Amino acid sequence: MAWSSWEMQAGDPATFAFKLAFLQNPHDNDRSSPEENASWGSFAIWAQGENLCSHFELGERIDACHWYMVPLIEWLIENWDPLLHEERLKLSNAGTTAAQAMAKSRMPPLTLKETDEFEWLDSWATWWRRHSIRASRQGGMFPDLYIRRYRDQVEISTGAESLPGIPEDHYFLAPDRSYFVCPQQVSEALFTVLRAAIQELRRRMPDSARFVTLETSVELLENSERRNSRMAWLAGYGESLSDYLAISRQVDDALASVEQDVRDSLISFRRSTALVIDGSSYAKLLYGAISPDTTLDDVVNLTRELVGNYVFNASEWLDRLLLELDDSEVSKLAPGEQGSRLGEQACEILGTDSNTRVDIRAILEDLGILITDLELSDPHLRAISVFGPNQRPHIYCNTGFTNLKGGHKEPVNRFTLAHELCHLLLDKELGDELAVASGPWAPAAIEQRANAFAAAFLMPTWVLRDQVAALTAPLDTPNSILRIARNLDVSASSLVDRLLNLGELTFDDRIRLRYLC
Template sequence: MTISWERFEGSTDGFAARLAFMSDPDEGSAATTEESASWGALQIWADGHNLSAHVSQGEPLQSTHWYLLPVLEWIAEHWNPLFHEERLPNRNVEGAAATALIVTRNAPALADESDILTWEEDWYEWHARHALRAARAGGLFPNVVIRRFRDSIEVSWDDEPLAGSPRGFRHSASHGVVYLPPAKVARPLYELLRSATDHLLNLHPESTRLTELRGQIDKLRLPDQHHVRLDWLAGLRRPPTLGSRLVSGTPADDMQIRWNEIVATLQETGDSEQVTEVLAVEESPLVISGSCHAALLFSSVAPTITSEDVRTLASVLVERYSRDVDTTELEDLSFEILPDPAIPDWEQGYELAEWVHERIDLTSSGGSVDIEGLLQRLNVTVISRRLRDRDIRACSIVGPHHQPTVVHNESSLSFNHGRARRFSMAHELCHLLFDRSQGQKLAIASGPWAPRSVERRANAFAAMFLMPTVLVQEIIAEQPESVEEPAVVAAIASRLQVGRHATIEHLYNLTLMSEVTRDELLARAQNSNSAL
């Protein structure tokens, strides 16, 4: 087929897209005039993979061929959540978003009818905002999902078969994920969106549909997008219920925005200078690339956060503001490292803990790692506050004008256990050192709604940090019994001041015990109600 228009934007080793318009093979009999003009080929590239490449009837093809106007409309309509919404629907499961959507498609087996309806509605709407297949309108598009991941954009893919696909049809890139700077994804998509729409509008200047699309594209660069994008970043947007939309057709821009509550609370709590710093972002007309402290923190809490907890956390953000922050030694150890899909999260956490141990002496006279002493040495303040959400164990905050801080949650089950608090401090230290946005800002609440890969890595870091291999081996060498005996596990946990659950899991990861023994010891530890 003859190509009438073509555009390529981006870099194939990061993110890129190619769009070409061709003559409609059905000559407009199966589509509107505008759609017929948009028949063409689409390629999506990520991390060197052509996600559109596929095999159909034994023939390898490099592009998806279909009507592309619905794709352009989908990008324009969902631009802000596409680049600013991180929180997954219903449950924060592990893995990239493309895989998570497959795992969470169905409600739990024991859910009642109303819960199933809510679950399915939330899943469907999140899928509609982030999955390319939501715009396919009958085409055989790759299963590509784009979402925010802290201050990066996660592009993930999974070749889940489409119902009705021809026999033998499959995409070449089976599954994967890459994390990219927001501008590296937003800029090529915007240029492609704008130029393709302009071409179609030149062909059909009388088209109301294309005129409206061009108007949507123009709005993406307006200043009033700032607060909407912050709202999506914070993960607290409250879409109207399905019933209210059926009755009133409430548009997204008219939703009640929870972000206003956060901003109001900050303004009540702090002065203008403090509030300005807490809300400061790095952004372009197209996307917020560097999140503010408030958005980073509230994006990691439960979507059902109470107003009381909003006030408590907002107050901490304001209180920890400081014009002069001495983080010299912390900075020397700190760098941002995104999850690596090629390396298990626990392995990455172990490597980071060993890296820190190589640089500073951390053992105390009693043989355990002096985590509290290290935090003091790094000028990290440890405080506590009471939150109604007991699932949040602790929070971490640091920035150019924020005192490095670990905040224990007094209502957490671990707060009253000294060993559990030590583990939490080591966990938060990992966040302070290696999860700082753009190498500068961090605000995260460690709990069920924080990014799973980041949390698993921090847990592994804490285990290796508090139980370095050399100390574990020294203690084992002193014991007359095997490491698989409960008494030896108890001795290691006691000497290193960690919980038995964490000790058992760590010994298993170090291949010092079998899976069967691990499970038996965990069952015994559970029955004894030990911390961690």
């Protein structure tokens, strides 16, 4: 049966837009399912002005992906909550985007036993099925595109993975991209198109049980009872709602005697809609979105700490942290290069005239940033930074943090504080409320930037230049490295890495000196 063409687009391509069309099937109803035959068409996704579905086929540019649309519609509805709320990767925070991380973690580590390899692959595939649009393709040429939550935004990222059986002259024009979009914009554009598309399918086949089920499912996306499920995904417990509810009850108990304004500032979501939870990083932190090793005691302790850190208005501290950094060009750089550039700028503004040790603790005190030691269960969690409209800037250092070389020596602590300063200065662009837990499960890009920032802040080039000039032995010797490290109160390994990045040491020097020092 031939149906007239239909199409619907919602959203703004300059930020996020979604378009879906039903077209005349050129394959003469070759699908076994009549519903799928009725849904032949195309789709396109735009993020910040770029069409992520644009591709070449046989030398011709095509601006949409053509295939049967019912599997895509079903996939979007079935995975709605994790798509818009789940940030934590299943296995490894191996890349700065979901597409990068999934490409890097596809193969199990060599150290895994054979039985553990199967578990790794199953876990990888489970996360892929929730977030990769190719999980819905069933034969079509779809982009290597992932959708997931990223702090208070939705990340749209693409990779460059080829499709089996697709000729080399078929390729997408926007590989290795990443964009961050307001969750409300994404949810509203997707929902508007999905609901209209299902209404059109119902018109085409009013007696189809599959389409009746789809119509019911899309309307349930606005059901308020999905809030707990969405919170569970935000908190990293999406597959175990019961674990989230257990923690939620403990948080509620800890907040039972707290004034309503304080309580709302920690666990409310001021910009949420019926389709998506949008907002507060504090609540994500309170409900356990730190790492897979977070315990109930950690959550309760953090809840109490954030209650004690509440202020009616944090604008006084916000003004102090608004440094006039020249970030007009650095946004185009890799995270590590961004951190290095901005770390030196911040040191020049905030540091002293001394050509030796940067007094990071005095700088933090002048900025009004509090420092508190807090024991948390995850030994790989360095620290937590919080700041926002009702939270004074505060660094919570994990006394249980285990560094491979020296544990809690002062150089490690100083690096941690400089790392957290970067979060407080630079990482509010993805949300009003800042709550970053610095560790293996923090967003890789902001951790890379913060590490480079800390190194540049504690070891700016003008200080290193004076230190090198005062040496009586070559720079690439253990004695020289240790002397400068002692003078600057930094670890030898951090100094070696910094000198490598500045081109003062070779990679071979780095390997040798890190071993000897």
